[in-house]
Amino acid sequence: MTLLRLISFQYVRKHKLRWLLTLAGIVLGVAVFVGMHTANQSVLRAFHQTIDRIAGTTQLQVSAGEAGFPEEALETVQNSPDIRVAVPVIEASVNPGRGNLLLLGVDMTGDRSLRDYDLENNNDDAIDDPLVFLAQPDSLLVTRIFANAYGLKIGDKLPMATMAGPRDFVVRGIMQSGGLASAFGGNLAVMDIYAAQKLLGRGRRFDRIDIAVREGVRVEDAQANLQKLLGTGYLVESPGARGQQFESTAQIYSLVSSITSMFALFVGMFLIYNTFEIAVSQRRSEIGILRALGATRSQIRTLFLGESVVAGLVGSVLGIAFGLLLARGIAAYVGTMLSEVYGVAQNVEDVAAEPWLLAAALFVGTLTSVLAALIPARDASRVDPVKALQKGKLQLIGQGENMRRRIGAIVLFALALGCMSMSYIRPLFYLGYLLAIMAAVLFAPTACNWVTRTLRPLMKWLRPVEGALAADSLIESPRRTSGTVTALMLSLALVIALGGVARSSYKSIQDWLVIALSPDLFVTTNESLTSRSFVFPPEIGDGIATIPGIDLVQMVRTVRINVRNTPVMLVCTDIASVARKIHLPPREGDPDTMYQEAAKGKGVIVSDNFALLRKYKLGDIIELPAPDGPLRMPILGIVIDYSDQQGSILLDRELYIKHWKDTTVNVFRVYLQNPTFEPSVRAKIQEMYGGRTRLFVFTNQDLRAYILKLTDQWFGLTYVQIAVAVLVAILGIVNTLTVSISDRKRELGVLQAVGGLRNQIRGTIWMEALAIGFTGLVLGLVVGAIQLYYTLEISRTDVAGLRLDYQYPINIAAVLLPVILGAAWISALGPAESAVRGSLVEALEYE
């Protein structure tokens, strides 16, 4: 502690900027870690809170997937001797033009047994007149928060487009804040369930039944009995279990955020390593004096490790603070995206980190710093006191050490190749990935040296004096630059990998769009195609089909169902009709017979990502949870289909209607006899149904643009990752140059003393910066090629099930060249000026 105070603190005070830049690596890594995880947790917490608040005192919930189930199930449940109260619920996310509103359709006669609508003043008269509320289907009960936000009072009207046409809803009750009224951030409205059925086009179906069991009956027993009574087509679970499905969809973001933050920390580790290595070199005389005064090697090692702990703690605390600021923005983004992509409504009210996360961040940040300082601390403890007290001599990496690293790199790389050949064993695959990166890290100093030596003639040709000086400085001081180049290499490799995945995904999705989205028009109930709150009756499709100029109308019902505990998309349509128009690229199965057989209801066709993620093969039997019992169907074909990120299952509509007893439709896919009929048919559809029901007509181009917008949103986080990686790369260059200039103050002073011009010194530093940037870029582009392979594999097998082609992102590489060289040069401006404007005498006396 005394050494830390007397020696380390003084050193840090003298090199504040350098330490700040060093800490930036930890700050950034921890900030990304805290920010992304806090955002994820907040989104999940908001979802759970909404579930809890809506659930009220509900102990069990009965559901049968997104399509819901026929009303008759309610009576079965209510007649169960274990049940005290069973009330039906419909939940829908609607947008009445005042932001997203969670609409809860409940049976007002019995629902108050489970939910309290007016917690604040315990006044039952939240509804102005219960009879009028029930008698009028336009009755709405809103929260005080919502009413205040939009200046609504009892009797005011709220217009909304419904399946029964545009309607003015009347606010007939206001719930006071708290409990149910605070669900979904208070953006909640309650209406009668039977009115909701009509207005949402749901027919005589419920989404779920909320249950309270009789006194003296164990919830587990009631659950088991009810499950037996209803059959396996229904799911009887606690309200909390609903959150698990959402968690599985949000899991993907958790994985992505973990990878990014860990990568940022990994890169930060090299920045710290670099700084400590240079600090050890610079402070060797100080270390020598300490050793000469009797300090043991262990004390020196502890001194440097102590510094790293302090640096780690400070960096982590700053990172946590910064991360919490980031979290709010990320939470809003992730929340919106989950709502857009998955149609899962939630609203993030408050963003707060859990204590364990902050503790983990503090631990990981500090550990990173300590790990980074291990080798420099060891080097410091090995400083020879005699050599250390000789001025102007730096200890270089020994040939032996370099050789050991090279051999280590080759061994690790060979092992990585071995693991790659057995990548079907996932732990081995990930081990191989780690080994490959470690091999690249170990090989980086050697590769850095090779690249710099190769560059030297070019640099000398460009600027004979400055080029040669800069190249020699880099060649002779590999320890000073290798850490930065490694950090740069890793960051840029990440950029290449992420960019490659994005590019491949875009191309694959665009190719799929050309094949799958062949209809000329799409008629939907929502502006957002992922929302399935409103549904059409099939009769509208029959009506549309009578419009002159229309060749074919396909009715599509998409519902999310749980398969192997993961929500996947069930796409139900007339398969024979689909086969007439499109053949999705087959991955497995006979492309001709699979559609014929599926059209006869003899099986299903699944998407490749579904098969990959859920480990299904051609011919496997898949169990679909239909309300009348599990529907076991063989997989007749596996096709490339990007309809849903969790995978899709194509089922014939007739079979769906038979087992789900649901005739509703989400989308009518309309083919025209001639594309030129598009404006007239579109206008006719609007004319026929626009005023009668809620209806949106999209052209083929509209839909493609919408899907690409969703794809952009999905890759939004990838772009954030790329930005973080580039930022870290730039940070590395600035760090190295700042450190390098102060490290070489004396050397640069000598150069000036022997006649070196200021411009030459400046030019040397610029050239050095450009060389570091270029070397890091070259290595990054090479390692990026490996990283891209692993990222595509992870994406294929563990994240999205997307079998993407390996496409090196040459465009991104081309952009990176000027960006990194430009950043390197800009980073060099400050340090170069500092080098040429400093006092010559002071520089010569440095150290």
Place this chain on the structure above:
Amino acid sequence: MNSKWLIALLTSAYALAQDPRQIMEEVQKRAQSKSQQYEGTLEVVDAKSKVSTKRWEYSRLGAFGNSKSVLRFTAPAEVKGVALLVHNHPDRSSDQWMWRPAIERDQRIALQDRSTRFFGTDFSYEDLEERDVNQFDFKLLGEETIDGKPCWKLESRPREKKVSQYTYSHLWIRKDNYVYTQIEAFNKAGLARRIKYTDIQNIQNIWTARTIEVFDATKKSRTTLKFEKLQYNVPLDDSGFTLQALRRSS
């Protein structure tokens, strides 16, 4: 009247009066009619003294334990046509359906919901059922005077097959005409509702309360139901007491 006859009558009436079940059977017997019709005015006064008024028409066919009834709101305009169909059974709780013309939907009122308030009034759905004597056990608690009239005070407890929100009730029956004058219904928490029967008149030889006032002890609100154009034994058709009839009439 011969004094012997008078003594015999008084003795038998006294003997009758000592058996609570017989008292209740007499109540039921005296209120017996083949059918009933009336127009009712309903006035709800909430705890903040806010008053809301509604009107309904009521028809019943059959008598205790085996009757069918339809209650249909006629005013105000927003609630016109909303109806409640009740099928009372001798051996179990009644079946109830609600009809809402605006969405053209009937909805079964589940047994579990019988304890909830009937459309914001202080009646519960259960209170609208007929109290068949065979579905309860009775105990005579004593005699009290209510509104200047001597009454028997009885306790009734629902039998096993009868699903009720109330654990027990106290009933006050007027001695002179065997008419309810007050009911206090209790649940586990204590007094839930107090129902007072006033303006008792003899209509077609049936003593009938023309005003019923319900006081909700929890919410401290009050609902008053007044009967107008009350008639007994009017000819009614069974087909008018079905869901189809409800739908047709909307």
